[in-house]
Amino acid sequence: MDIANKVAIVTGASGGIGHEVSLKLAAAGVRLALVAKTPEKLMALKKEIEKKGAQVIVIPTDITDGKSVEEMTAQVVNHYGRLDILVNCAFWGPPGSLEQTTEEFWDRTIDTTLKAPFLCVRASVPYMRKVGGGRIVNIGSRAGKFGEDNRTAYCAAKFGLEGLNAALREELVRDNIHVHLISPAATNTPFWPSSGAKLTPEILERFIPPETIAEAVLWVMQQPDRVIIPDVPVYNFRNPFEGKSSPFAD
Ligand SMILES: NC(=O)c1ccc[n+]([C@@H]2O[C@H](COP(=O)([O-])OP(=O)(O)OC[C@H]3O[C@@H](n4cnc5c(N)ncnc54)[C@H](OP(=O)(O)O)[C@@H]3O)[C@@H](O)[C@H]2O)c1
Numbered sequence: 001m002d003i004a005n006k007v008a009i010v011t012g013a014s015g016g017i018g019h020e021v022s023l024k025l026a027a028a029g030v031r032l033a034l035v036a037k038t039p040e041k042l043m044a045l046k047k048e049i050e051k052k053g054a055q056v057i058v059i060p061t062d063i064t065d066g067k068s069v070e071e072m073t074a075q076v077v078n079h080y081g082r083l084d085i086l087v088n089c090a091f092w093g094p095p096g097s098l099e100q101t102t103e104e105f106w107d108r109t110i111d112t113t114l115k116a117p118f119l120c121v122r123a124s125v126p127y128m129r130k131v132g133g134g135r136i137v138n139i140g141s142r143a144g145k146f147g148e149d150n151r152t153a154y155c156a157a158k159f160g161l162e163g164l165n166a167a168l169r170e171e172l173v174r175d176n177i178h179v180h181l182i183s184p185a186a187t188n189t190p191f192w193p194s195s196g197a198k199l200t201p202e203i204l205e206r207f208i209p210p211e212t213i214a215e216a217v218l219w220v221m222q223q224p225d226r227v228i229i230p231d232v233p234v235y236n237f238r239n240p241f242e243g244k245s246s247p248f249a250d
Contacts, residue, residue, distance in 0.1 A: 001084075001133075001135055001178075001221055001222060001223075001225065002222075003025070003028050003029070003030050003084075003085065003135075003218070003221060003222060004028060004029035004030070005029055005030075005031065006030050006031070006084035006085055007030070007031045007032075007033070007076065007080040007081075007082050007083050007084050007085065008025050008030045008031070008032055008033070008083075008084065008085035008086070008087060009032075009033045009035060009072075009073070009076055009083065009085070009086050009087070009120070009124065010022045010025065010032060010033070010034055010035065010087045010089060011035045011036070011063055011086075011087070011088050011089055011090040011116070011117075011120060012035075012036055012088075012089035012090030012091065012139075013032075013034035013035055013036055013042060013045060013089070014034070014036040014038065014041035014042050014045065015036070015089060015090070015091075015189060015190060015191070016187065016188065016189020016190050016191065016210045017089050017139060017184070017187060017189055017210045017213050017214065018036070018087070018089035018090070019041075019045060019210070020210040020211050020213065020214035021087050021089060021213075021214045021217050021218075022034055022045060022049065022056075023045075023048070023049065023214070024211075024214045024215065024217070024218050025085075025087075025218065026049045026052060026054035026056065027052065027054070028218060029054070030054075030085065031054070031055040031056070031080055032049065032054065032055065032056040032057070033056075033057050033058075033059055033072075033075075033076040033079075033080075034046060034056060034057070034058045034059070035059050035060075035061050035063065035072060035090070036060065036061075036090060037060060037061070037062050038060065039058060039060040042058040042060065043058055046058050055080075057075075057076070057079055059072045059075055059076065063090055063112070063116040063119060063120060064108075064111040064112055064115060064116050064119075065119075066119050066123075069116070069119040069120055069122075069123045070123050072123075073120075073123040073124055073127065077127050082127065082130070082131050083124055083127035083128060083131070083134070084128065084131060084133075084134045084135065085134060085135045085136075085137075085221065086120055086121065086124045086128075086134070086135075086136045086137070087136075087137045087139070087217060088116070088117040088120055088121075088136070088137070088138045088139060089139045090112065090116060091112055091113040091139075091157075092108055092109055092111075092112035092113060093109055093112075093113055093151070093153070093154035093157065093191075094154075094194075094195060094196070095150045095151055095154075095195060095196065095197075095246070095248035096109075096150065096151070096152055096153055096154075097150045097152065098152050100150075101152045101153050105153060106152075106153045109153035109154055109156075109157050110153065110156070110157050110160070113154065113157035113158065113161065114157040114158075114160040114161055114164065117138050117161060117164065118164055121136055121164075121168060124136070125172065125175065125177065128175065128177050129175050129177075132176060133175060133176030133177055133178075133225075134175075134176075134177045134178075135177070135178050135180070135220075135221040136168065136172075136177060136178070136179045136180065137180045137181075137182060137217050137220060137221060138161055138164070138165050138179070138180070138181050138182075139181075139182055139184070139213070139217075140158055140161050140162055140165065140181045140182065140183040140184075140231070141154075141158040141183055141184060141185075142183055142184065142185040142233065142235060143155045143158045143246075144158030144159050144161055144162045144183060145159075145162070145183060145233070146245065147245065148245045148246040148248075148249075149244065149245050149246050149248060149249035150246060150248035150249060151246055151248060161181070162181065162231075165179055165180075165181045165230075165231075166230075169228070169230060176225070178220075178221070178225075178228055180220040180221065180228075180229055180230065180231070180232070181230065181231040181232070182213060182216050182217055182220065182231075182232050182234065183231060183232065183233040183234065184208055184213050184233075184234045184235075185208065185233075185234065185235040185236050186206070186207050186208065186236055186240050186241075186247075187207060187208040187209070187210055187212075187213055188204060188207040188208065188209060188210060189210055192207075195247075195248075196248075197247035197248060198247065199247070203240045203241070203247070204240075206236050206237070206238050206239070206240035207236065207240060208234060208235075208236060212234060213234060216232045216234055219232075220232060
């Protein structure tokens, strides 16, 4: 798809990967709606994007709430007159062993990381149908393909997202809507300093730059309509965690 002048929603736009995706989409001429819960970082990104001459709006939204997601999506279409692209980057996924995974922790992880992408897709698809098609990119994870120690709820959510992605890919073909999954491993984003993981310069050196994930996002959606790239795993060349499946392993 030629993405210039198209309209995109990026959830988690204030996070590490969402920020880079937003910058690259803007540079490619896409008109943007930046979404996350807290407005401050979104406003800073909006300023950065506007300086480069791109069109951008900010819509602070808790995307775990279905009604708020419907309203946010309608607001985007009221503003730009159309919707073509959805990139689901938002998530919540701190480490947690089986014992640490309370019902509340489980619900928040699943709601933000699995239910919210479903809600955003459900709200966006009717508008994409109106313009004859679209592109949906879900950010999965290596943790959605292999189990990771002390990440019970997060792994469950990401395996679930893979299932959601596969089902949507089949269902939305008839609407000319392509559904893609990008599955990163450890990527250098603000998630890590807040995660409690012990990070040395040697570990960080092995992390994936968020720009690389953003490049993969743009690449999948720019392929010809007759091609589908279902999933792009992007892994660390060398395991940053000395052979462990996660830095949270005991
Ligand atoms: N970083 C990695 O190593 C890595 C590896 C594999 C996969 N991934 C995946 O890549 C994606 C992006 O990760 P990241 O590391 O860039 O994330 P991040 O920097 O931690 O940012 C998370 C984003 O999600 C937003 N968010 C959280 N809860 C929300 C809610 N209820 N409603 C709306 N927005 C919400 C946050 O903003 P607010 O807090 O303001 O809402 C923030 O913008 C995620 O799907 C993650 O699973 C990351």
